Amino acid sequence: MTETWLILGASSAMARAFARKLAERGDGLILAGRDTADLDRDAADASLRGAALAETIRVDLRDPAGFDAILARMSECEGTVSVAVFTGSMPPQSEIDADPALIEGVVIDNFTGPARLLQMLAPLIEARGAGTIVGVGSVAGDRGRIGNYVYGAAKSGFHTYLSGLRNRLTRAGGHVVTVKPGFTDTAMTWGIEGMFLVAPPDKVAADILKAVERKRNVIYTPLFWLGIMSIIRAIPEPVFKKMSI
Amino acid sequence: MQWKTADYAGWGRAVRARGTLARPERLPALAAALAARGPAIGNRRSYGDAALNAGGAAIQMTRLDRLLSFDAETGVIEAEAGVTIAELLRLFAPRGWMPPVMPGTGFATLGGCIACDVHGKNHHGAGSFGQHVLAVTLMTDTGPRAVTPGTDPGLFRATMGGLGQTGAILSARLQLRPIPGQRMRVVETRIPDFDAFIAALDASTAEFAVGWVDATARRKRLGRGILEEGELLDGSRPGPVRRAKSVPLDAPGLLLSWPVIRLFNRWRLSRIPDSGRKRIRALDDFFFPLDALQDWNRLYGKRGFHQFQCVVPQDAAPALREILAAIAKSGIASPLAVLKRMGPGRAGHLSFPMAGYTLAVDLPARKTRAAPLYARLEDMVQAAGGRLYLAKDALARPGTIAAMYPELDAWRAEIARADPEGHMTTDLMRRLKLRSAA
Numbered sequence: 001m002t003e004t005w006l007i008l009g010a011s012s013a014m015a016r017a018f019a020r021k022l023a024e025r026g027d028g029l030i031l032a033g034r035d036t037a038d039l040d041r042d043a044a045d046a047s048l049r050g051a052a053l054a055e056t057i058r059v060d061l062r063d064p065a066g067f068d069a070i071l072a073r074m075s076e077c078e079g080t081v082s083v084a085v086f087t088g089s090m091p092p093q094s095e096i097d098a099d100p101a102l103i104e105g106v107v108i109d110n111f112t113g114p115a116r117l118l119q120m121l122a123p124l125i126e127a128r129g130a131g132t133i134v135g136v137g138s139v140a141g142d143r144g145r146i147g148n149y150v151y152g153a154a155k156s157g158f159h160t161y162l163s164g165l166r167n168r169l170t171r172a173g174g175h176v177v178t179v180k181p182g183f184t185d186t187a188m189t190w191g192i193e194g195m196f197l198v199a200p201p202d203k204v205a206a207d208i209l210k211a212v213e214r215k216r217n218v219i220y221t222p223l224f225w226l227g228i229m230s231i232i233r234a235i236p237e238p239v240f241k242k243m244s245i
Numbered sequence: 246m247q248w249k250t251a252d253y254a255g256w257g258r259a260v261r262a263r264g265t266l267a268r269p270e271r272l273p274a275l276a277a278a279l280a281a282r283g284p285a286i287g288n289r290r291s292y293g294d295a296a297l298n299a300g301g302a303a304i305q306m307t308r309l310d311r312l313l314s315f316d317a318e319t320g321v322i323e324a325e326a327g328v329t330i331a332e333l334l335r336l337f338a339p340r341g342w343m344p345p346v347m348p349g350t351g352f353a354t355l356g357g358c359i360a361c362d363v364h365g366k367n368h369h370g371a372g373s374f375g376q377h378v379l380a381v382t383l384m385t386d387t388g389p390r391a392v393t394p395g396t397d398p399g400l401f402r403a404t405m406g407g408l409g410q411t412g413a414i415l416s417a418r419l420q421l422r423p424i425p426g427q428r429m430r431v432v433e434t435r436i437p438d439f440d441a442f443i444a445a446l447d448a449s450t451a452e453f454a455v456g457w458v459d460a461t462a463r464r465k466r467l468g469r470g471i472l473e474e475g476e477l478l479d480g481s482r483p484g485p486v487r488r489a490k491s492v493p494l495d496a497p498g499l500l501l502s503w504p505v506i507r508l509f510n511r512w513r514l515s516r517i518p519d520s521g522r523k524r525i526r527a528l529d530d531f532f533f534p535l536d537a538l539q540d541w542n543r544l545y546g547k548r549g550f551h552q553f554q555c556v557v558p559q560d561a562a563p564a565l566r567e568i569l570a571a572i573a574k575s576g577i578a579s580p581l582a583v584l585k586r587m588g589p590g591r592a593g594h595l596s597f598p599m600a601g602y603t604l605a606v607d608l609p610a611r612k613t614r615a616a617p618l619y620a621r622l623e624d625m626v627q628a629a630g631g632r633l634y635l636a637k638d639a640l641a642r643p644g645t646i647a648a649m650y651p652e653l654d655a656w657r658a659e660i661a662r663a664d665p666e667g668h669m670t671t672d673l674m675r676r677l678k679l680r681s682a683a
Contacts, residue, residue, distance in 0.1 A: 190268055
């Protein structure tokens with residue numbers, strides 16, 4: 001049976017790498033993002049790599065008016081419908097400190113925007129009795145740190161949302177994979193000081209696809225972040241609050 | 246974040262630069278980066294300073310690597326400049342096509358192959374990379390601009406082998422070559438000395454041929470080595486999949502010391518029986534033998550290395566023998582010496598190839614004798630009527646290079662038209678004064 005994926009935030013490096021892997025499997029792809037002119041090139045690329053279908057659709061998570069069109073397009077797809085969410089934004093914490101109004105955008109991009117769209121698409125997956133949702137969160141969502149706690153809080157909310165959605169869709173035959181990447185070598189991290197153990201997007205994409213195929217629930221990618229985050233989570237709050245990591 | 250300040254280098258790592266780097270993933274990001282002015286660079290597989298812009302900006306094209314179109318009937322592909330040759334081979338070999346010319350590393354990008362007008366093991370028959378490029382799209386201030394040999398022959402020719410100076414190469418249309426299968430029959434023959442090597446290269450009828458020379462052998466054994474001849478095989482079964490290993494650390498100097506190299510070369514030669522050896526190999530294994538060891542340039546240690554590559558005309562084989570003798574006599578370890586025949590095929594004013602023979606040798610930069618030796622070899626090449634490969638060079642002098650590239654003035658005229666303000670200038674351009682006669 002054919003599987004068609006909606007890729008949200010399709011122009012990010014991680015999304016592109018994941019979409020290419022799906023294309024080489026022969027899946028269908030609907031690439032959603034704001035810059036559809038550039039996404040057309042990604043669609044051409046996906047189709048030449050073997051995608052059964054490769055289209056683009058405009059989405060702006062801060063403008064939910066366009067969500068109906070996406071739901072309508074996905075409903076037209078036959079077979080299994082799946083969704084992968086790669087959206088997100090991470091303005092420097094210092095900018096947010098200077099302008100607290102930025103918080104809203106961060107929360108929409110990383111949490112409420114995709115959550116609202118997923119909420120609309122969930123009944124479709126339930127109705128078909130199959131389908132996977134991949135939600136890309138972040139290790140930053142595991143614990144609030146001085147360096148990026150607004151971003152971390154939004155991702156943490158998204159993790160919790162995905163956990164609940166998994167609970168809901170499992171009983172209808174669907175599945176939800178929560179992905180917590182560490183530092184990944186993308187435009188978002190390019191040039192930021194203090195990055196270490198930066199993973200290539202292709203490696204992260206390979207881990208995500210493996211998790212989808214094995215129906216994993218929550219993954220850290222690369223895997224060593226599980227170790228790092230286990231330690232960070234285990235630090236008692238009285239100590240943690242004085243640290244700057 | 247658009248820019249990062251970084252220390253970066255070419256593949257040889259002997260020459261470094263500090264500057265700002267952008268790595269756009271979408272067209273608007275590329276346009277924004279180019280507005281800050283700087284050359285477009287690829288995967289930095291050129292050895293010297295061709296992809297460096299110290300103190301300025303450079304735009305890394307590796308994330309603009311999308312396939313844009315493919316015609317299964319004609320084998321014409323269009324792709325963004327950042328796609329690697331290995332990726333093109335991986336994707337299209339199962340469909341019966343491969344890049345018509347492949348350099349020794351699959352990590353080279355499409356844009357880089359054009360900018361250096363690279364050649365492969367089939368140059369004597371297939372010519373250079375640029376000769377298979379049908380169109381190239383340059384990113385200009387007013388948007389993408391397609392350039393073909395028909396619409397603007399001068400600019401097209403200046404772009405092939407033009408070291409990125411005509412503008413940022415955004416994408417290109419390339420004629421792929423049909424292949425009967427995904428494997429090669431490789432015949433390896435032991436060659437006793439230099440004259441025998443030249444004779445064997447001349448006599449070879451194989452589509453792909455490359456000579457591995459033991460550059461540590463002297464006197465009677467000078468120029469001994471292995472001739473590798475490859476032919477494409479029928480059959481759909483691909484060769485075994487390779488798993489690349491990587492070099493985790495800069496190697497200590499001892500690893501590539503003269504005695505170790507001598508032993509290694511002797512062992513390599515002894516594996517080939519007198520009667521030769523036939524093997525079936527996967528395409529990538531034959532075309533990109535060194536890619537199996539990722540970051541192998543670290544084997545030369547922190548100070549890196551230089552690669553000397555020259556080509557001399559057909560009738561100058563004796564001069565090439567003297568060049569090899571000078572290298573062997575110098576005692577500077579050069580495990581990777583490659584000898585190939587070249588045809589006349591070249592696509593641009595600054596293209597390297599000429600009909601004759603090309604020799605490539607690594608010179609570890611930690612040896613203080615490397616630079617003086619290079620200068621001597623440079624003079625010998627010039628005297629022989631040959632030339633040095635700009636994609637490898639980090640040490641040559643402006644005067645000799647100008648003498649080796651007779652079309653330099655014609656190229657300068659095109660560059661003056663294409664990039665009058667010098668936005669694309671690189672360290673190589675400045676060092677060799679290539680853009681200006683001054």
